[in-house]
Amino acid sequence: MQLVVGRIGRAHGIKGEVTVEVRTDEPELRLAPGAVLATDPAATGPLTIAAGRVHSGRLLLRFEGVRDRNAAEALRNTLLIADVDPEELPEGDDEYYDHQLMDLDVVTVDGQEVGRITEISHLASQDLFIVERPDGTEVMIPFVEEIVTDIDLEEQRATIDPPPGLIDDRAEIASARDAADEASDDASGEASGEDL
Missing domain, CATH: 2.40.30.60 (RimM)
Structure with missing residues (x-):
């Protein structure tokens, strides 16, 4: 290989x-x-x-x-x-070759399906999992201990504990917009009250 x-x-x-x-x-x-x-x-x-x-x-x-x-x-x-011999494993217990991680199913700690690893991107600061979601979109997951909590090669699964907005950025944007709208509604309500 x-x-x-x-x-x-x-x-x-x-x-x-x-x-x-x-x-x-x-x-x-x-x-x-x-x-x-x-x-x-x-x-x-x-x-x-x-x-x-x-x-x-x-x-x-x-x-x-x-x-x-x-x-x-x-x-x-x-x-x-x-x-590299396909049976060869890295020396460290928490180290993996790219081929071992490819096609792993990615799920959250509460069991929500995220997708499947299709690529590992090696950046200077960290490695990223490129995960294809069931709808065909992609999400990038930093391969860091705080987010990727478990790799189970036997079960072919990577478990993640994503921070808010990492895998569902649309929900995060919508909630931020809603909060901003509520704040502006409150501010306009207070302003109109002062005019009376």
Whole structure:
């Protein structure tokens, strides 16, 4: 099975190094020197990691055969893909590979059906579940402990405790509008009373 483990960013320096947006919790394993990675687009790879280092908090990699800035810049936005045994599990108890989370049913703590996970989006600040609702719309659920309270792989279910407005933004907007309308009605009533 193949997992996206990184995305190549801009070139760094003149000797073929590139910045890498890491998309794995195990960069020391997946992005180590000697690792051979498939790519998307496929014609760019496979790429073999020749060297890696961290500079100013960013991972820099150099690939075999990429010796200058122009060659490095040509790799920009390429996805790096590792072959992983489907039976392999992450080391931590509360860690999951994307393929384990795909297609899980999402329900609230009180049993309300939310939808099904169709994509996991890896952002710099946090990961997001992209959940397709039964009506075909999508909702984004931050994959943080405060909201995603349980992942049950055997039952193929993710349980969430969403804050108000996260999964039903229309209700939140309507209630805020109603409150504003009531406040303006009260204010106009008081103003007309003062005129008497």
